[in-house]
Amino acid sequence: MTSLARSLDSADVVVIGAGIVGLAHAYAAAERGLSVVVLERDEWATGASVRNFGHGCVTAQDGPALGYALSAREHWLRLAKDAGFWLGESGTVVVARADDECAVLSEFAELRGGQVRLLDAAGVASRVPVGEDVVGGAVLPLDLRVDPREAVHAIARLLAERGVRFHWGTTAHVVEPGEVATSRGRVRAGHVVVAVGHDIDRHFPELAQRKAVQRCSLRMLRVADPHGREIEHAVLTGLSMLRYAGFEACPSLADVRARFEAEQPDLLAIGMNLMLTQLPGGDLTIGDTHSYQRTVNPYRREELDERVLAETARLLGVGALTVRERWRGVYASAPEPFLVETPAEGVRVVAVTSGIGMTTALGLAPTVLDDLVS
Structure with missing residues (x-):
């Protein structure tokens, strides 16, 4: 008998993938009292x-994404308490370094009311160590922060404690109604996510092509905090507004884009989203750049890291930054x-398919499960 003929497990819901989207669906299914199996090809989420x-x-989301994000926020708060991982509720500071960026934030505050609190330059500086070119900003108090190196693993442990069965180091080969053939045997399933x-293109290439799914690769770094100061907020900038x-x-967003097109078109060309968050130990996660291909180029362009470091140093008002780690992130991107x-x-x-999985997945999953198991 071959390994593919052997029965490995069975469950009401089988989830393939133990990243945040997969865990969100496992969590939503388990909350409904369904038996759940999670298959993950690696030994942990990577x-x-x-x-x-x-x-x-x-x-900063809109439309359905905003609804998913607001719902996910409540799940994050509950999971942090139940799974015991760190979560910060201080929100985000959006730093404005030009008058047109301040105008965008004023317009955004009118649209969102209490979800946006405007700041003057001194108010920004009291919250975030920034350079002298800051002219204003805003606080988005609903935003959250977690340590991504901890949170996803803690959620998986919590789900395992609650009876979700994980098969790590197990690759899904064939997905069919009622069954998934894996590298370790067959898993019978009432439903499959x-x-x-x-x-996606590894399993359903025609679907991926029809939906124009690409891989978005980005450059990120962990650097020493040059100020030795706690930064309670996530930090966004004018490039984030775009x-x-x-x-x-x-309406003023068009002015922001036109200014960058005239003054720093190279930042737009590399998809720069100048932002940062602080890890619990004090180091900063900074980035990021964006490049879109169906197959990611394996060669790293050093100037991308150099631009991220230079722009972050300018934002923080320092001469240079000490790099601890560098990495490439990859996520699914599509028109929708x-x-x-x-x-x-x-x-x-x-x-x-928009780079906001951590923000929205826990809100999206219940709607998928409502339809799938109805």
Whole structure:
């Protein structure tokens, strides 16, 4: 008898992928009293769910993403308490370094009311160590922070304690209605959720092509905090305004984009989102740049890291930064921010195709489960 003919396990819901999207669906299914099996090809989650800023960027979302983010926020608060991982509720400071950025924030505050609190330059400096070019900013108090190197693993441990069965180091080969063939045997399933992020094309290439799924690769770094100061907030900038959908309703955003196109077009060309968060130990996670391909180029361009370091140093008002670690993040990207498809009966392929999985997955998953197991 071959390993593929052997029965490995069975459950009401089988989830393929133990990143935050997969864990969100395992959590939602377990909350419904369903038996759950999670299959993960690696020995622990190593992808986008642990290579990010740990930023629950709630307020800057729009449309369905905002609804998912607000719902996910409540789940994050509960999970942090139940699983015992660190979570910060101090929100985000958006730093404005030009008058047009201040105008965007004023317009955003009018749109969102109490979700946005405007700051003058002194108010920004009292919260974040920044350079002298800051002219104002805003606090987004609903945003959250977690340590991505800790949180996803803690959620997996909590789910295991609650009866979710994990098969680590187990690759899903064939997904069919009622069954998943894996590298260790067959898993019978009432329902299947495929949450493999950018690797959708490994399982359903026609679906990935039809939905124009690509891999977004980005450059991120961990650096020593040059000020030795606690930064309670996540930090966004004018470049962040160009990347988050919530700001698109602000008329002055066109002025921000035009200024960058005239003064720093190279930053737009590399998809710079200048932002940072502080890890619990004090180091800063900084970044990031964005590049889109179906197959990621394996060669790293050193100038990308150099630009991230230079722009972050300028933001913080220092001459240089000490690098602790460098890494490449990869996530699924597509024209639509969320992908939920049914390639076969009882099977859902789910991906957050906009780089906001940590922010929205815990809110998205219950809606998928409502439909899948109805």
